[in-house]
Amino acid sequence: MHLGGSLTTESACAYAHSPGVPPHPGPEWTRFICISDNHSRTQCDLPPGDVLLHAGDLSSWGYPAQVMKTLDWIKSLDYPTKIIIAGNHDLCLDEDVPPFGEDLGPESLATIREYVRGEEMKKANVHYLEYESFEFMTAAGRKWIVYGSPASPKHASGAFQYSERQAAQLIYDKIPSDTEILITHTPAKYCLDLTAKGKKAGCRVLRERLKSLEACRLHVFGHIHEDAGADMIDTDAGVRVAVNAAIARSGTAMIVDLRN
Template sequence: MAPPDPTLMVLPATIQPIIVVSISDLHTIPLSGVHIPYGDILIVAGDLSEGRPAQLMQRLSELLVLPHTFKVVIGGNHDRALDPKCDARDAAIYNDLYERQQCRAAFREARESGVIYLEDESTDVTIAGRAFKIFGSPKSLARSTNTAFGYSEDDSFSVWNIIPAGVDILVTHGPPAGYLSDDENGCDGLLNALWRVRPMLHVFGHVHASYGTTKLSPDDMQVSEAQRLGRFLEARNRRKLREAESRGRYIPPHLRRKMLGGSVAATSRQVSTGFPAGAPVEVPVLVQGQTRLINAAIKTPGTPRGAIVTKILR
């Protein structure tokens, strides 16, 4: 007889799963406008704002009153007031250097009130006697040095060496290549780090259209270093070709595909994004030895999507 599928197990009444609730890419959406169920861990994977200190402080005040046991938050490419390197440009424009500094201090100090802000660092949390190591990074691929927490393709492998072994939950703003992403923003270096670390859960956002959930393919674990490097160079060449073809102009994805052939979506493992607007999405129970990936970007032109909820068996 085949063993039972652990993702379909009915738990005894005495065993309560650990609930992880994930959202990302709020931008201007208040938390009150998003369906966020209660859980043990709330993850917010960046782009809490459009970058101004007042917007971020408002988002922090909303997070502080949520009832989740642990609230883990990272910045994103739009959260410019959280990145000191953006001060030189932004503070000169808005004359708000003091407010930016106060904003960063407030996010750091919020740990005492249950909001854990991570910036290329890890934290350990214990729930119902079980310890989890969570690593968070606001980084995403960028072409401009002016982008908050951006890094270049040339650095895309070395930059993720900061992820330590033993991470259970990985939170990044940018996505890995080939999973719930697109050819513009998926990072081969981050995917390489996933193969190395194998977290139970990886939560990210950034690419709004790729909201959903999937698993890291066992086939990808067998890919050789040479194949990984070859695919990375091929993707970089495609991006450079698109840049040359566009001559610096923005070209919508559907026209890009016509120009260069092929489909970006066809190379990305992802689920349908046709979930009911605003409704939370439940995915199967997390299983030790597997890596579940979640793109939790709730931002859409219409009604925001709901949080994505996962369960961990103790």
């Protein structure tokens, strides 16, 4: 499903945000609002929900001020839980990227890296994940286990990138088997990863890892702006919703309802 449609099963529903989207289905469900790749753009119509998920590329060119613009916006949004990761554009958040640009020495980079994990963010219910898990409970009492990874295959220069299969395996082998909600910046290979040039640009290693993540019911990613949308993937354990939540072109959030 690309933008404008909907997908529904007995345990999961996915919609592109529009006036015709059904209301929250009730306390037996959790509504996730999924976005990615806003690239410092903060003019986006977001619907109500239980959880906001952002799959990276908070900024355009990785400068702290650009990241802060998005963080301030996310802090202001009225969601009980907000979970974010970085992407390949978010250079200032990657400790392996050397200082760049004017007035961007180690001190200013350390400041933004501390801030994104700091108390002000937590007080606003914003949780930044970088190769780590996070557990939260909804108002209805459902506990969800989330894992976030900012990594993506090497393309030009950027943050959190890998170029070798072995490096990718080290990254994705870290995903715990009990992960229910997976947020990555890159798509998996052959899943909503088609570029404008006709290339399937997702990660093959991530695709292989997902096959063994039986508990994973929702995979949210972005990176490939042209292929935003959702898909339902049959697994041995049931249905997994895959969402390319990139809003860089459409400005349209994706809504996913999961039965608790």
